[in-house]
Amino acid sequence: xxxxxxxxxxxxxxxxxxxxxxxxxxxxxxxxxxxxxxxxxxxxxxxxxxxxxxxxxxxxxxxxxxxxxxxxxxxxxxxxxxxxxxxxxxxxxxxxxxxxxxxxxxxxxxxxxxxxxxxxxxx
Numbered sequence: 289x290x291x292x293x294x295x296x297x298x299x300x301x302x303x304x305x306x307x308x309x310x311x312x313x314x315x316x317x318x319x320x321x322x323x324x325x326x327x328x329x330x331x332x333x334x335x336x337x338x339x340x341x342x343x344x345x346x347x348x349x350x351x352x353x354x355x356x357x358x359x360x361x362x363x364x365x366x367x368x369x370x371x372x373x374x375x376x377x378x379x380x381x382x383x384x385x386x387x388x389x390x391x392x393x394x395x396x397x398x399x400x401x402x403x404x405x406x407x408x409x410x411x
Contacts, residue, residue, distance in 0.1 A: 308346065314402075315347045320357055321398045324383070324391035327367070331382040334358055366390055 315322055326332060326340050334354050342348050358381055361367045366387030369379040383391055 311345065312347045315341070315345055316349070316353075318398060319349055319353060320361070321394050323354065323357055323361075324366075324387075325395055327381060327383050328388065328391050328395070331370075331380045333372075333378045333380050335378075337381075361387070 322341055322345070323337055326337050332340065334351060337358075338349055338351065338354055358367065358369070362369055362381070366384055367381045368384055369381050372378050372380055
């Protein structure tokens with residue numbers, strides 16, 4: 289399969305979009321780390337997590353993706369879910385002390401893995 293030189297400018301024009309696809313793939317593959325990262329900052333409901341990740345990363349995670357992760361993390365003892373005062377429909381999730389330790393460790397390891405991967409492919 290030969291690539292024409294004529295297609296090179298097209299690739300350059302969409303480099304930002306191309307990069308965004310990689311970022312989206314990284315975030316969706318490692319969504320638990322990004323959820324834990326958000327919860328390190330403050331207590332949030334699932335909708336707030338979806339909004340926060342979208343605002344920061346321009347990547348949309350669906351409710352069907354986020355809530356099963358939250359339930360699993362809660363079952364593992366990493367999160368506590370509490371209903372907001374006056375609103376029994378919305379649970380706010382926060383990290384347990386163990387959850388905070390796991391989140392900090394996982395975020396550090398994730399960042400290290402990204403750095404190592406980047407240096408490997410830039411050789």
